[in-house]
Amino acid sequence: MISWSLEWATVKALWRRDVLRFWRQPSRIVGALGQPIIFWLVIGSGMATTFQLKDANIGYMEYFYPGVVVMVLLFSSIFASVSVIEDRHQGFLQAVMAGPGSRAAMVLGKCLGSSSVALIQVAVFMVLAPLAGFVFSDVQWISMFAILIFASLGLTALGFGMAWFFDSVQAYHAIQMTLLMPLWVISGAMFPVNDGHLAFRLLEPLNPLAYAVSGTRHAFYGGQAPGHLTITSSLGLEIFCLAFVCTLAFAAAVWVCEKRR
């Protein structure tokens, strides 16, 4: 007979731990803000003079901003999940596995913890949105939150599964960066995909990060967001697709975790 209260207790303990650790390391908070700002300013101002969007009159700094928001999520999720490797063999997770909760509770707790950290970092970066030209009162916050939470849960679950499977920090970083960085670049974060190479356009509907970037744009602008997905302009569909990918990634992470002890 499974005790659900103990399952939930495991989720809560891991969740709380990740958030507690984040506040304990001021360098991570500074890094969370510093790195994306530099990225946004350097690439943004570098591209500003040559960039022109076909059907909307917006500058590159504004176009690039939602892309950087997703990048913050992406990097934060990748870095938060790497701790799974050392925690598994010596450390906290060993004690969690010997505790009363199941593997699914452990994965969920860790993903919620890492996602919370990622969302805190995004929230800090979002303070700069007016500088990019966005007005806070125009933003659809509930949709924004839904997009970001599903995207970060999906990414952290993917990270958890990868970390558990590869079991080596080097392999984990190599695979995650090789897989996710190009997916981010062709997600519409840096340039509109419908102007790009045919291969990019074909990949777009299969790229979860494209849904995250497009969803973020929709939440910032409302219905007709410049540079949104080619195949749909429905925010609801984007949220649904992200939730679906998130569920798949979570199921895969639990499966890997049960299979590879």
Add this chain to the structure above:
Amino acid sequence: MSAQGAVLENSAPGAEQRPIYFLLHDLSLTLGFRTVLDGVSFDLRRGEILGLLGPNGSGKSSLLRCLTGLYKPTCSFSVGGEAMRPGSQAFRRQLGVVFQQDSLDEKLTARENLHLAGMLYGLKVDESKERIAELLSFVELESRANEAVKTYSGGMRRRLELARALIHNPSILLLDEPTTGLDPYAFEKVWSRLEALRKLRGLTILLSTHRSDEAERCDRLAVMDEGRILRCDTPAHLLQQVAGDVLIVKAKHLESVARVVEEQFGLTGRIEDEKYFLEQEQGHAFIPELASSFETGELLSIELRRPNLNDVFFHVTGHSMTVREEEEAHD
């Protein structure tokens, strides 16, 4: 000696009167193509300290990992007469576990670590606070409770691990080499806490060790080698199996000492830690004979002592615990 035989041989004085906590029968574990545990059977009685004695690689840690659910072995297992899977949630709830490696979060304070552990077992906030205060005082870490664990010494970490494992009032404590790397003072501190727990709360303790001094403090010992339990008995009974005394010879050429002893006296000893060990009854009477078999200066010293559990291990398995560890390191 079969593993089942090892169970029957259980003859600890007083142990029979203690009710059985769990019965483990014919546990086997294969990882990849390697058989890690092979037909392990033993019983654990309430309130006893049972030690798994063996070198690294003998399967002690794997056995403990099976009980915590980290590995899935084949076996039959019952707790208080009720059949269950080792590592099932119902069993894990009863367990407190101290791993060989630290499972504390170094960046957090002792109090935060204990609080998280309490959360894992679903303790309510008030209950948790009370337990934490009680345990910090029990492991004598109150004064450092609000400092990050990374500032702690090895002994303090071990004590905090112990407190973490006790947070939910477990009925059984599993300890995987709990005192590895500790100096004698820290070792004594950990053991004084363990003995206090047993005395105060009647806690059942199952631990793995390769330290002879630690093994001597257990009520019963299961001698493990190559994934099997070869003997299970009280330390006193096990020590009785080693005849007489142990002679420890230091010499320039230990191999030639071993050869001469074998040729002249027909005795086989072992070389360990750059010393030659020999079991011999009436050891004091044998020393002059032994010494006179060598040229002056060949032997550096001869020491005589009562057997310890390292000698028992050699007696039972035919090899020493340290040699096995070195082999392990070369693998």
